[in-house]
Amino acid sequence: xxxxxxxxxxxxxKAEILAKILRAVLLPVITIxxxxxxxxxxxxxxxxxxxxxxxxxxxxxxxxPDTNASYMRGWAIEVLQRNSEVPLPxxxxxxxxxxxxxxxxxxxxxxxx
Numbered sequence: 001x002x003x004x005x006x007x008x009x010x011x012x013x014k015a016e017i018l019a020k021i022l023r024a025v026l027l028p029v030i031t032i033x034x035x036x037x038x039x040x041x042x043x044x045x046x047x048x049x050x051x052x053x054x055x056x057x058x059x060x061x062x063x064x065p066d067t068n069a070s071y072m073r074g075w076a077i078e079v080l081q082r083n084s085e086v087p088l089p090x091x092x093x094x095x096x097x098x099x100x101x102x103x104x105x106x107x108x109x110x111x112x113x
Contacts, residue, residue: 056101059076059096063100074097
C-alpha cells in the first residue's frame, strides 16, 4: 500500500537530510583534527621549554677558553634569542659568552627560615 499522505520531498528536505549526514561524518573528523593540532602544539612547546632549560644549564657553566665551550655557549645564546619575546641586548650577549650565568636565587616562602 502506498502512502498518499506523504508529500514529495522538496529541495529543503533533501538539504536537511544531507546536512544531518555531513554533520554525523564531519563533526568527528573535525574534532580529531583539532585535537591533533592542539597536541602537536603542546609537544612543540614542551620541546622548546626543554631546549631553553638545556641552554640555561650550558650558560651556567664557567666558560673555559681552552675548550669548545664557545660553540656550545653560542648555540645556547641562539636558543635563548629565538625563544624569547624580548631579545637580549648585544652587551648581554657578549657578557654571556665570557661569564657564566649567576645561580638562580629563589625567594623562600614566607614563614619559613
